[in-house]
Amino acid sequence: MEKNHPEGVGLAASCMAACPVHTPTQAYVQAIAEGRYEDAMDLLLSANPFSSVCGRICHHPCEQNCRRIAVDKPISLRGLKRFVMDQTKDFRKTRKRQVAPANGKKAAIIGAGPSGLTAAQDLALKGYQVTVFEASDSPGGMLGKAIPRYRLPFDVVMEDIKDILALGIELKTNTAIGKDLSFADLRQQGFNAILLAIGLAQSKSIGIPGIDSKGILLGIPFLRMAAEGVPVKLGEKVVVIGGGNVAIDVARTARRLGAKKVTMVSLESRKEMPAWEWEIQEAVDEGIELMPSWGPKAIQAGKGGVRGIELKKCTRVFDENKRFNPAFDESVTTQVACDIILIAIGQGSDFSFLQGSGVKLTPRGLLEWDGETFATSAPGIFASGETVTGPGSAVEAVASGHRAAEAMDHWLQTGTFKKVPKEELPNIGELPKEVAEKARKLERVEVGLTDAGKRVQDFEEFERTYTEAEALREARRCVACATGAVVTEELCAACLTCVRMCPFGVATVDRTASTPAEKCLTCGLCAAECPAAAIALSRFGTEKVKQELLRLAGVKKDKDKPIIVSFNCIYEAQSRRYLKPGEEVLGKDGILRIMVPCVARLKVTELLMPFELGAEGVAVIACEEGECVYPTAEDRLEVRVRRAKQLLDEIGIGGGRMDLFKTKGSAEESWEELWEESRNKIKSAGTGAGAEVSR
Amino acid sequence: MIVAERKPFAEIKEFLAPYKKVMILGCGTCVTVCQAGGQAEVDILTSELKIADRQAGKSREFITGTVTRQCEPEMVDPILEQVKRDQPEAILTLACGVGCNFLAERVGKVPVFPGVNTSFYGTALEHGVFAEMCAGCGQCILHLTGGICPIARCTKSLMNGPCGGSNKGKCEISTEVDCGWALIVKRMEELGTLDKLTEIYAARDWSKSFHGGPRKLLIPSVKIAAELAAQAEEAKKPGVKS
Secondary structure, three states, X not given: OEEOOOOOOOOEOHHHHHOOOXXXXXXXXXXXXXXXXXXXXXXXXXXXXXXXXXXXXXXXXXXXXXXXXXXXXXXXXXXXXXXXXXXXHHHHHHOOOOOOOOOXXXXXXXOXXXXXXXXXHHHHHOOOEEEEEOOOOOOOOHHHHOOOOOOOOHHHHHHHHHHHHOOOOEEEOOOOEOOOEOHHHHHHOOOXXXXXXXXXXXXXXXXXXXXXXXXXXXXXXXXXXXXXXXXXXXXXXXXXXXXXXXXXXXXXXXXXXXXXXXXXXXXXXXXXXXXXXXXXXXXXXXXXXXXXXEEEEEEEEEOXXXXXXXXXXXXXXXXXXXXXXXXXXXXXXXXXXXXXXXXXXXXXXXXXXXXXXXXXXXXXXXXXXXXXXXXXXXXXXXXXXXXXXXXXXXXXXXXXXXXXXXHHHHHHHHOOOXXXXXXXXXXXXXXXXXXXXXXXXXXXXXXXXXXXXXXXXXXXXXXXXXXXXXXXXXXHOOOOOXXXXXXXXXXXXXXXXXXXXXXXXXXXXXXXXXXXXXXXXOOOHHHHXXXXXXXXXXXXXXXXXXXXXXXXXXXXXOOOOOOEEEEEEHHHOOOOOOOOOOOOOOXXXXXXXXXXXXXXXXXXXXXXHHHHOXXXXXXXEEOOOOOOOOOOHHHHHHHHHHHHHHHHHHHXXXXXXXXXXXXXXXXXXXXXXXHHHHHHHHHHHOOOOOOOOOO | OEEEEEOOHHHHHHHHOOOOEEEEEEEOOHHHHOOOOOHHHHHHHHHHHHHHHHHOOOOOEEEEEEEOOOOOHHHHHHHHHHHHHHOOXXXXXXXXXXXXXXXXXXXXXXXXXXXXXXXXXXXXEEOOEEEEEEOOOOOOOHHHOOOOOHHHHOXXXXXXXXXXXXXXXXEOOEEEEEOHHHHHHHHHHHHOOHHHHXXXXXXXXXXXXXXXXXXXXXXXXXXXXXXXXHHHHHHHOOOXXX
């Protein structure tokens, strides 16, 4: 039995558990750290076809739940995701996907936003013939029409959409169902099922005096005009009503369109404002003024249009039952002069197109809909995304699309409804304080933003992507939760080595060893030192080393270029130059590189193994002196190398054939030099090792 | 715990020189704990042998494994089966001397070689540091000496130490070695029982230690119960009259 095996106890890393689509987060971050950007992309897209988009605008619940928060700051997961998607654009276009053979059934998706297109993708992959109907002239939904370009360039939206459509999905733009085509038409065209994924494209307004004045615009149409480059005259002073993320987008867009003074008025107090804190901060940096805890009372307008707005003090937004139920102190009022008022207080859907579809609405005007089967009241018509879930993020829309597709597939195949509830993964939870305080702090690599004064001048993307070196440095910070030590109980002798080795005080022995996944920081020192070979590290092991070393078979010896196996710490690489195995087994230099996520994990047997297979020398290249992320690991490695050298002396081939080096600066800066040093040492030791053995 | 130390590689290499198919066997109990003969050491030794073989231009087959306790019939029996099946020409065991004996007696014609020097009964003072604490003399007198053994921890196994070679708490043989009797005196002083050392005791019966020849222990309750069970089993067989 394997004790505390993360998979055995079914624990998911907290980042993955928090993601609405359960992106295999730590797996893709490890893939980045190992230079496998294409694998990282596959992992990302396996969960989320809108990964390029989410790399820009996701509200990243993964980061909010990153266990590194207990140590210092979360991993910049969104930044890393964007890096991967930016790095693999070409590969993405050429990769092959496994599509099930056509099953002869047709599905219609209404609405080409993230939810509809995700469902379209999933159904296409399952062999359905899918057509997406979009009322406007371009796909993307809110991603293309509302989210400002400075946050999400349109070509990024199209990167994801083109990739989805490349599965053979037909997109019909400028086709409004209920107007250009009726539901009956769809049935007649042979669509066996229909998904309503029209989103919340209608801005809500407020009933206050003066609301019909000239100079009042609703948020979504305003954002759409800005996104499509339609000129909007704003004047000098703009008031934005609303405190959510759309209101922030509206305010920042107004700033970029030339408004000198932009004031955001929200019912909510500063703390209650529903917009993401970082977006509020970015808006403030851009000179946007916040007026929290104020509600609109009346609009003052003259012949020329809006002149200002009267506000009343909002004393409470939510009642005791946490329901939206604002209360005001009418006696406290204030006035704000302005030329334009933009209203961003929420969105809704226009369901008038459903007439004749058989889809019923609730008395409150919402869709009658089952949140688990995704079915509406009309047979064969399903619904997903914000239309039914209410306002949410892009990744939540994607999650809804996945689930809807699964429900539709089941219905199409069996004629019965399947409940597809939200899947909650067993979360590994927070990193306990007593472990976190022993972990080494590593500075988060922040992505630079364009200076606020400069960025408000245009709609250029204001956040840059990581450089490769930055991404690799940031990926190194990931603890790879839930991939740590796994104890095979039958082998354990309860010798206490793990307890004594563990730099984080995690391992315990209670009859047999225990390394709880919830606490393990995955350094692997216990596995490297276990005298019973009872502990393995799920993220790295002997088998991997063996596989790499088997490449030595058949390599010809050359006295000028002794065969040297170099175990290198991957965390010192600033590029893929050394991370990706070359075409040739050995470089021109006779070096077989084995990249290890921390060489302090290497066991004595792993250090010796190259000599079994004909290597003439071994170089172990650790990180820079004092730079290892794991406390005590450098000393432990040194002791193990020393023992391996002694064994080589005993065997008679000489401990001088193995050396432990420390990286100087970076891999790129120092490894060639270290290999040269190693080569010279081995040459002077003679080509003794394994000399007369033919391979 | 039995503490052992791996034998030098040259010695092991020589033992195994004539054989082309070798089994290397670890033990998962004491020698694993003292890092001399667990699976990790089996792997390391096998690797050493393979490297040496390659060096010498030869290659041979190794069969490796670890038995939970190499001193128990039920645990060793599967190895005997494996030996019959795989037919190694020799076995190198990293178990203590007990395990080596036990296996050698049972395994038939295959030679069994020791891969460790079995050293003593000891304790881990800290990780990687072991010290002798007991000599297995068969007649424990720890109750008389404050829980510290004069047989194992006095170089001369004196019953009436310390001797004249005790110097500032160390034994005359080495400044690294504590004087066992100095420890006893200190401990008994601590306990306020030092005066007990003035009492006269009967002479020790050394025949109960190794001096009386190889020892055997029979636990009557266990042994008799087993015999009764065997008899009952026998009686059930058809044709056997009770």
